[in-house]
Amino acid sequence: MVSRLHGPNMVSPFAGWPMQLGLLLGLLVSMVVVWGLDRPRGRWGRTLRKRFLFGIPWGTVVCVSGVIAVYLFVQDGWNHWYNPVTVAFASWSYLYPLGMLTGPFSHVGPSHLLGNMTSTLAVAPLAEYYFGHYPPNDGETSFSSWRTNPWVRAFVLFPLGVVTIGLLTSIFSWGPVIGFSGVFFAFVGFALVRYPLGTVIALSVQTVVSTLYSAFHDPQTIAHATTSFSRPWWYGIAIQGHTMGFFLGAVAGVYLLRSRGVRPSALRVWAGGFVVLVSSSLWALWWYRGMETFVLFRALGVLFVLTLATLLAVAVRTTDQRTFSPSARQVGTVLLLIPIIIMAGVAAPLNLTTVHRNRADALDTGVTVGDYTVTYAENVPNRKVSVIDVSVGGETTDVNTSGVIVINPDREIWSREVSKGQLAYAGGATVRVGGVGWAKTVKVRRTGWTVTGGSAAYQVWIRSPKGRWKHVFSSDSVTASPVLAGNNVSIVPRKGRFVLRLSKNNSTVGTAPIPGKNSTVTIDGIRFTRKKNNHIIAAVNDTRIEVTKKEQYGG
Template sequence: MVQLPPWIPSPAQVAIPVAVLLSLALVRRLDAPAGQWGRRLRSRFLLGVPWGTLVSVLGVLAVYLFVQGGAGNWRNPVTLPFSSWSYLYPTGWLLAPFSHTGPGHLVGNLTTTLAVAPLAEYFFGHFPSKRGENPFFSRTSNPWIRAFVVFPAGVALVGVATSVFAWGPIIGFSGVAFAFVGFALVRYPLMTVVAVTAQGAIRTAYRAVRDPIVVGSASRRFGDPWWFGIAVQGHALGLLLGILLGVVVLYRRRERVGALRLWTGAVLLGMSMTLWALWWYRGESTYVLYRGWGVVFVVALAVVTTVAATADRRPLFGDVSRQQVGLLALLLPLAIMVGVAVPVNLTTVGDASVPGGGPAIEVRGYDVTYAEGVQNQKVSAIDVSMFGETTNVTTSGVIVVNDDREIWAQSVSKGRLAFTGRASVRVGGVGWSEDVQVKRRGWSMDGGGTAYQVWLRGPDDGEWTHTFASGPATAGATLANRSIRIAPANGTFYLRLLNDNATSRLAQIPAHNETVRLGPVRIEREHRKLFAAVNGTRVQIATREKYR
């Protein structure tokens, strides 16, 4: 089989755009628009192009490539310094809404933007809506300024708002993407549903061009619930901001949309975009999803949107108009979100010591360590208990602390490290990044627990630094009325033979194909397995952890 150079596209990669273009040409032939499509686009867009959307997409992509270092490491950009950790760390809340955790996160938000933002920009328009008005009469009506300045500036302001008024740290353009959805929804509800559906098609086409042939096989993987980590409050904030701005434009233009269409579109969008995924922590690695209340939340949001967007200027009671009540209905949940966000985002890490009892790796202000059962300083910043849940949450895993940047984060969970055995934590800032390596080694006792240890290695370190040792683990089997325990300490795994009174023997785990004797018990090692033998009885007592 002939191997093509990597820079030459495969036949499938060529066929995808050709098939799309040919099918569009056929549709145009069948529809015979006679220039109507172009005229309609040019009536709202300068030269028929949604320039503001393109400028916004290029801006977000530039942040990923050149600020987060994605150009040099596409799959593993710097993320920690570009989250909105606190009001006292401006770099975080300024760049968080335009930064992303990886290529999947970036592509997901940009494909949503490419699908929905043009519709929102079409509603916004590059030209004045009044007939006979000269578009170049003022700066605010100049189509060039509206396309290349006003719309992108509005996108940037909404992005910063989703960062400043979010409940705790966020990262990603999804809040702005939801704002596009909310803005377009109030004028073109069903078209917005179609646009959001098109986002999936755009993402699939992108992946098909990038990887036209994918080979997969069954495998075991570690994964949290798919809904864990969804910033629902950030999405809801962005959606409400978009709806509010859209309603204001509707009021100014005296336009109105049918209530049934708007309610239907709002419910469908809320369901399809998982706005119902309300979740919280319940322990270190357990989370609870309030799916039922999430559906109620989506329906309530649809009702508020419909009431606000369809209100007219007729008085409801006294001098209060229906539109004023509609705006109040939108402003009330926004005010509640802002009221919660301000005290949460004013909290600081301060001079908090590095969690855990082991040493940490220090890299230009960052402290990286491993700890278990420590209080999550960000989630537990304000102690609240409601409806059987609490913000007093503990966490275990690789912890990163930076007092100057107000960063306190679990970078790798205990469960993930136990599954993979190794991890890399990237720290950095604008223009620089460094990696701290983490590894875990352990032994699982048959019928008992697991004894393990964790090491760290900094970017300039030649050797690993031992940082954590778990408690001992005891085998379920007993031999000669004695139990066997593995006790980790200072980077070494020790075998202990226990009787009813006290520890009787101590030795290190032997190397492969070697043995060690603990009193009457002989310990043998075969590759990853440990066996104990006494008086002709031989049983397996432990297996070295295997990672994936």
């Protein structure tokens, strides 16, 4: 119906600024109506002003603004919104302090940034409300000390606590981590112990905030059926970083409960924790299994979340001295601290490993940009996963990888930035490297030929910002399934060129370069003609058959 009304070249009246304006007016009218209904009691304003300076969660505003500023000005997202510099700002190693400092506050792209920020805007105000800008205990005055000063609490102490949690999630990370999600889970853990139901509702609000933003930014979306390269949605989730953030927030929340003498319901905390952690995918435990194969331990993940919710309920309940002895309170505290200690114990040796120069030299066939090397390799050990050889339950940390690799021994960086599968789908990619105050874009290109009944022979080139294309990789030759007069036809990559090879009984009969469009080459009486559509047809007497065609890319 829509296509008949508007046609392919007409603009829908339901797109653009009219709908954006309508959305804003609708939201405003709805809020005014509800505010008018509740205004006689004035409950909302009084409640917020009781805990917040002028009723606004300033600490959340400061933190979100700071993270966005890192993306725009440190990662160069201001100039490259969809392609910021990421490789320099992940937590690679203790020997690379800049990455450790910036990792928890940097993001890999706009969707990563906006996802974490909308989640933070939903949950962080609840955590800040629990923290409060004003003293919660009777008899304390707001300006009796710097710790009770609402301005200090809103603009210094709360943001300082957020930065501290972020740094701890980075320091205790198991391998490179980038993103604010560890801090988000700290907000969740902190708020859950005091307001379990409120935290569940806040997570639902995150979906509302995200939908409102999407509706305003893109009022109408037209989608077409396409092929694409994708990995499972759970690939890349830093579960250990999220778990560490959750425990750190929970410990801080339980400490505040005890200092204020609050007695929450263990059942509510357990139920709220289980619902929140499941809905936020903390159960998605996964690992590598092959080049582009990954395994999700769904049942184990649910048991993991149940354990976390139970630990939280026990720790919260042991804040009640009239039900448990002081020793029980200590047990509750230890139950939360043990996972943090274990995770820190694993993180320390992992983050003390280095990218040795002899390892980097083995892949030093690419282009150099500043102190970075960008290259392409296949079936090589992933130096940031295969740090320590461990095998458990049939899974192993001895993981190989293929794709565009960025190496920087000075910064302890070894990163597979573009996978073999991604490059095969798109045919090209860009990789941005840099540091504070500088950034460069490196381009990668793949060209190949797919044989009939077989796979592809391909080659990869890389170009630095001011350099020429450099050939960095050639695949093995591939053989087509059709047999022509007893001969096999193969495509052979040779240092930037592709060659047709005719062979019989494992002996080469002859070779010739791939012909140009609408051109023909002949090998031992067999004619190979390249059509305009980049298909090569072999002709023997009156027989015609396609033997290969140029790779087509979807990106």
